[in-house]
Amino acid sequence: MASLTMYPDDERLAGGERIAFNLYIVTAVALFVLMMLLGLTMRMTQAKWLTVQSPLFYQLLSMHGAGMVGTMALVTTAVMWFFLRKYVQLHLWAFVANYVLFMLGALCIIASIFVGRYGALWTFLYPLPVRGFGLWTSNTSALFMVGYLLIGVGSLLFYLDAAAGIIKVHGNLGRALGLQWLFGGKIDPDHPKAVVASTQVIISNSLGILAGAVVLVMSLVNIFFPTVVLNALLAKNLIYWFGHQYINATIYMGVIAVYELLPRYTGKPYPISRPFLWSWAASTLFVIVVYPHHLLMDFAQPRWLAVIGQMVSWGAGFPVFLVTVFGALTNLHRSGIRWTMPSRLLILSMFGWAAGIVPAILDGTIRNNLVMHNTQWVPGHFHFYLLLGVLAMAMALMYHVIGSRVSAPPNSSADKLGFPLYLAGGLIFTYAFLDAGRLSVPRRMAEHLDSWTFTDKVGSIGAILVVLAMLYFAIRISAGLLKQPSAGAAGVSTADAAG
Amino acid sequence: MILQNIVWTIALVGMGLIALGFIYVISQAGRTVDEAASIESARTSGVLRKWLFAALLVIFVAGSWATLRRFPIPPQNRALDAGQVVDVVASQWFWQVTPPSVRSGSTVEFRVTSTDVNHGLAIYSPEGHILIQTQAMPGYTNKLLYTFDQPGVYTLQCLEFCGVGHGPMKTTLRVVAAIAE
Amino acid sequence: MTRLQTVVRWAGPILWLTLALPPVRHALESTLTLQMLVQIPLLALVGWWLRPFLPDRAVKVLNAWNRGGISGLLLASFAAMIWMLPRTMDSALNVPWVELAKFTSVPVLLGLPLAVSWPRAGFVVRGVFLVEATATAFRLGWLYLVSPQRLCSNYLLGDQQLAGNALLAIGAAMSLLLAWKLMWGHVDVDGSHRRSHA
Ligand code: HEM
Numbered sequence: 001m002a003s004l005t006m007y008p009d010d011e012r013l014a015g016g017e018r019i020a021f022n023l024y025i026v027t028a029v030a031l032f033v034l035m036m037l038l039g040l041t042m043r044m045t046q047a048k049w050l051t052v053q054s055p056l057f058y059q060l061l062s063m064h065g066a067g068m069v070g071t072m073a074l075v076t077t078a079v080m081w082f083f084l085r086k087y088v089q090l091h092l093w094a095f096v097a098n099y100v101l102f103m104l105g106a107l108c109i110i111a112s113i114f115v116g117r118y119g120a121l122w123t124f125l126y127p128l129p130v131r132g133f134g135l136w137t138s139n140t141s142a143l144f145m146v147g148y149l150l151i152g153v154g155s156l157l158f159y160l161d162a163a164a165g166i167i168k169v170h171g172n173l174g175r176a177l178g179l180q181w182l183f184g185g186k187i188d189p190d191h192p193k194a195v196v197a198s199t200q201v202i203i204s205n206s207l208g209i210l211a212g213a214v215v216l217v218m219s220l221v222n223i224f225f226p227t228v229v230l231n232a233l234l235a236k237n238l239i240y241w242f243g244h245q246y247i248n249a250t251i252y253m254g255v256i257a258v259y260e261l262l263p264r265y266t267g268k269p270y271p272i273s274r275p276f277l278w279s280w281a282a283s284t285l286f287v288i289v290v291y292p293h294h295l296l297m298d299f300a301q302p303r304w305l306a307v308i309g310q311m312v313s314w315g316a317g318f319p320v321f322l323v324t325v326f327g328a329l330t331n332l333h334r335s336g337i338r339w340t341m342p343s344r345l346l347i348l349s350m351f352g353w354a355a356g357i358v359p360a361i362l363d364g365t366i367r368n369n370l371v372m373h374n375t376q377w378v379p380g381h382f383h384f385y386l387l388l389g390v391l392a393m394a395m396a397l398m399y400h401v402i403g404s405r406v407s408a409p410p411n412s413s414a415d416k417l418g419f420p421l422y423l424a425g426g427l428i429f430t431y432a433f434l435d436a437g438r439l440s441v442p443r444r445m446a447e448h449l450d451s452w453t454f455t456d457k458v459g460s461i462g463a464i465l466v467v468l469a470m471l472y473f474a475i476r477i478s479a480g481l482l483k484q485p486s487a488g489a490a491g492v493s494t495a496d497a498a499g
Numbered sequence: 500m501i502l503q504n505i506v507w508t509i510a511l512v513g514m515g516l517i518a519l520g521f522i523y524v525i526s527q528a529g530r531t532v533d534e535a536a537s538i539e540s541a542r543t544s545g546v547l548r549k550w551l552f553a554a555l556l557v558i559f560v561a562g563s564w565a566t567l568r569r570f571p572i573p574p575q576n577r578a579l580d581a582g583q584v585v586d587v588v589a590s591q592w593f594w595q596v597t598p599p600s601v602r603s604g605s606t607v608e609f610r611v612t613s614t615d616v617n618h619g620l621a622i623y624s625p626e627g628h629i630l631i632q633t634q635a636m637p638g639y640t641n642k643l644l645y646t647f648d649q650p651g652v653y654t655l656q657c658l659e660f661c662g663v664g665h666g667p668m669k670t671t672l673r674v675v676a677a678i679a680e
Numbered sequence: 681m682t683r684l685q686t687v688v689r690w691a692g693p694i695l696w697l698t699l700a701l702p703p704v705r706h707a708l709e710s711t712l713t714l715q716m717l718v719q720i721p722l723l724a725l726v727g728w729w730l731r732p733f734l735p736d737r738a739v740k741v742l743n744a745w746n747r748g749g750i751s752g753l754l755l756a757s758f759a760a761m762i763w764m765l766p767r768t769m770d771s772a773l774n775v776p777w778v779e780l781a782k783f784t785s786v787p788v789l790l791g792l793p794l795a796v797s798w799p800r801a802g803f804v805v806r807g808v809f810l811v812e813a814t815a816t817a818f819r820l821g822w823l824y825l826v827s828p829q830r831l832c833s834n835y836l837l838g839d840q841q842l843a844g845n846a847l848l849a850i851g852a853a854m855s856l857l858l859a860w861k862l863m864w865g866h867v868d869v870d871g872s873h874r875r876s877h878a
Pocket residue numbers: 036038039040042043061062064065066068069072121122123376379383386387391442443444445463464466467
């Protein structure tokens with residue numbers, strides 16, 4: 001069971017670990033701000049407050065999509081590493097190798113977009129990358145894909161090292177997930193939730209990376225030997241199988257922060273339970289098989305795949321609502337919590353995840369998908385749980401760590417202002433997308449009709465608030481991390497659990 | 500009420516209920532209670548979870564039955580016997596629609612394909628909302644059934660990103676009143 | 681050395697000679713599937729079984745250049761990549777020196793490095809190698825299935841399709857096996873390599 005000690009000794013960041021962790025976080029918050037500015041530029045272009053030519057718009061969209069997904073993976077990897085290293089042996093070289101490969105991959109992607117003008121978006125749907133109509137060349141797309149491969153290898157190295165550590169302690173991944181306790185037996189109360197969640201991520205994301213490695217190399221083969229023509233539907237299946245698991249893994253890595261930190265801030269134990277193990281076993285299966293909901297409008301797919309896509313999308317709500325979010329709220333209930341930044345962000349993240357799933361499930365329903373697919377409903381729901389859910393989880397850990405430098409959980413007046421700014425901006429921004437989805441505004445489109453610009457304008461205003469808040473958070477967090485630990489605060493293990 | 504508004508309403512209600520749950524717990528979060536009361540609320544929470552589970556299960560079963568019983572996508576591997584057939588071919592960045600007009604009141608089968616990349620065919624009503632859609636895939640023909648109730652000028656808009664010309668990639672479909680037999 | 685041990689020791693060279701016998705050679709090269717999925721793997725096995733013939737001194741020198749088995753596995757991967765190309769398999773049939781190169785390089789540059797490096801490789805290195813091998817099986821299988829023309833002049837298109845399907849099956853089997861072993865099996869993370877932990 002995660003301890004209620006606010007800053008336990010085995011979480012101290014010493015030497016190389018501290019440098020690596022800071023590198024991850026400072027890089028990530030800087031990238032978030034930059035990518036958000038790109039997003040704001042797009043939103044204001046749609047609102048006709050800015051003029052950006054279509055080719056550039058789609059370059060920005062490619063950058064924002066790939067950049068945000070990648071950065072989210074980077075930062076949640078840091079969350080997983082931060083907690084998992086307490087329970088199993090992780091090698092710093094793997095954590096650092098992931099960072100280095102990520103940065104190399106990012107360089108390839110940035111070069112391909114801003115030098116080579118790549119504009120086939122983060123999903124590189126075959127055969128668009130080789131049909132750039134002179135705007136970008138096939139070699140440009142190849143560079144983009146090589147960037148992905150580098151990032152994928154980095155993730156794989158990190159996951160394999162984590163798998164080695166977990167297997168060494170728990171024997172195999174099945175036992176690490178706690179499958180042996182599903183139907184009975186006394187659950188080891190010290191079995192770490194961080195291990196359960198990490199194991200799920202290792203399983204599903206390794207499969208995703210395998211699929212990505214296959215389809216990326218096949219796309220590269222097609223680029224260099226155009227006579228080898230791929231099956232577009234097969235490529236699409238593999239791309240979404242990879243993409244879905246990759247982005248979803250960020251939630252499952254990020255939520256470790258909630259399991260670990262929330263009980264420290266509420267001061268109430270948050271024990272592991274059988275429903276918890278069931279929910280993770282189920283969601284491991286779900287995240288692997290749910291991807292057909294991205295292909296509901298591909299009528300050529302076998303019907304049973306579409307049925308799986310819908311039913312599993314619905315089913316995916318169960319573990320989230322009944323276990324993770326319900327458990328977090330139970331933990332919070334009458335805990336006597338004193339609100340500080342980490343605890344606010346943790347609870348916000350639970351809300352963002354739970355509420356964001358509702359429009360996702362609705363869109364995962366075939367009947368609704370017939371009118372909602374590829375409208376701005378889609379960015380509406382995923383920004384909801386990425387911006388208000390996952391990013392909040394990651395920032396909760398960041399704020400928690402900077403708290404250890406100053407001996408009290410961070411809660412400055414600027415923080416008290418930044419948080420509602422972020423929340424209000426985020427809600428305005430995401431609901432504007434959802435409303436645009438209701439109004440049938442297509443996603444991924446540079447040129448909006450005049451009748452669509454109302455939601456674009458509202459969304460832009462929300463986005464401005466989010467960018468301002470994030471800019472503040474980024475500076476605050478970077479400055480806090482780079483500060484030397486204050487002498488008295490290093491490893492304060494006596495801090496009042498209730499904050 | 501069009502489907503979009505129904506979905507929007509369900510989403511608002513669902514998200515609103517979740518928000519209420521959060522607001523309630525947050526409003527209670529500052530209080531501390533003694534041992535006995537906290538055991539009591541742990542028990543309540545367990546009971547509540549069981550009810551929530553049951554409620555979600557009912558929604559799951561009833562909802563799946565209601566939305567899948569009549570499968571919303573027509574069978575693709577056999578003749579559909581619709582009164583009218585329209586061939587739709589997508590290319591970067593234009594549509595070929597033959598014939599370019601149909602009659603209202605009788606079902607139209609759209610046979611949708613692409614000559615190059617992934618496109619999406621969305622049929623927009625004259626009022627500007629999506630009525631139905633399907634993907635246009637190179638190498639595949641997706642069959643879509645739709646019956647227009649009202650004559651008018653409908654818009655066919657590409658709904659899958661297909662390169663810089665994606666936004667302007669649209670054309671019109673005329674729906675004329677059925678001739679009385 | 682017992683008789684059995686002697687036989688085992690000489691299994692590599694014996695297999696090598698057997699594979700080189702013209703009737704065996706012709707039989708195994710009669711179809712693409714046999715050449716790629718039987719003959720070449722057997723030649724690699726020859727190399728694996730040649731490991732006892734390496735003098736200890738040589739092994740020591742090699743090991744210095746083979747931390748964690750990485751260089752050896754890379755070498756083996758490159759060799760494998762070359763012999764998976766349809767073109768090289770094709771010309772092995774037509775050009776005698778290519779055939780000779782196959783019979784020497786597959787054991788020496790693929791099988792032997794594997795035998796030397798595998799025991800030295802840790803969990804992560806093995807994992808990357810296996811994931812990459814699995815992905816390659818899928819990629820090649822896909823490639824063989826969709827290639828519009830015959831990739832080899834000596835083999836028929838139907839044979840190529842068969843090889844493609846066989847490769848997909850191998851990829852699937854490897855994924856299932858790996859998944860099963862990691863999920864429910866027993867994996868010795870430490871004992872599998874002799875690298876010392878810091
Ligand atoms: C202020 C914050 C943000 C703004 C203003 C913003 C803006 C946008 C806009 C305008 C789009 C295109 C919508 C369309 O298709 O019409 C978009 C797409 C996207 N955004 Fe964001 N975004 C923000 C934050 C985030 C965050 C935090 C993430 C995830 C970590 C994210 C991930 C994505 C992804 C994956 C796409 C899809 C790209 C595609 O369709 O290819 N965004 N965003």
